[in-house]
Amino acid sequence: MQRATHKKSNFENELNLCNFVQNLVTMNAYAEKIEIIQWIAGLKDQSILEQLKKIKDNFATQQLDWFDTISLEERESIQRGLDDSKNGLVTPHSEVRKRYEKWL
Numbered sequence: 001m002q003r004a005t006h007k008k009s010n011f012e013n014e015l016n017l018c019n020f021v022q023n024l025v026t027m028n029a030y031a032e033k034i035e036i037i038q039w040i041a042g043l044k045d046q047s048i049l050e051q052l053k054k055i056k057d058n059f060a061t062q063q064l065d066w067f068d069t070i071s072l073e074e075r076e077s078i079q080r081g082l083d084d085s086k087n088g089l090v091t092p093h094s095e096v097r098k099r100y101e102k103w104l
Helices: 010-041 046-061 072-086 093-099
Strands: none
Touching: none
């Protein structure tokens, strides 16, 4: 009996890699938060706690635009995409759907 083999496409491999990297970034951010929480929990200096509370309160009252919260690399990537669109260097949505139809 012959086994059915499933060869993954480059698109599937790239998608899996992107998901893996995104999970790593999320896990690193989570680990950093835990580390900060542990550090704060061990603080004995009341003045540092008061400064942290001010930072938290100021952050909560600010109405930040989402664009201001992303990294420089993300902003540059968005700008490159906008420039490509402006210069006609894009693929129409209908063509992309046709190309990747079997995965959608």
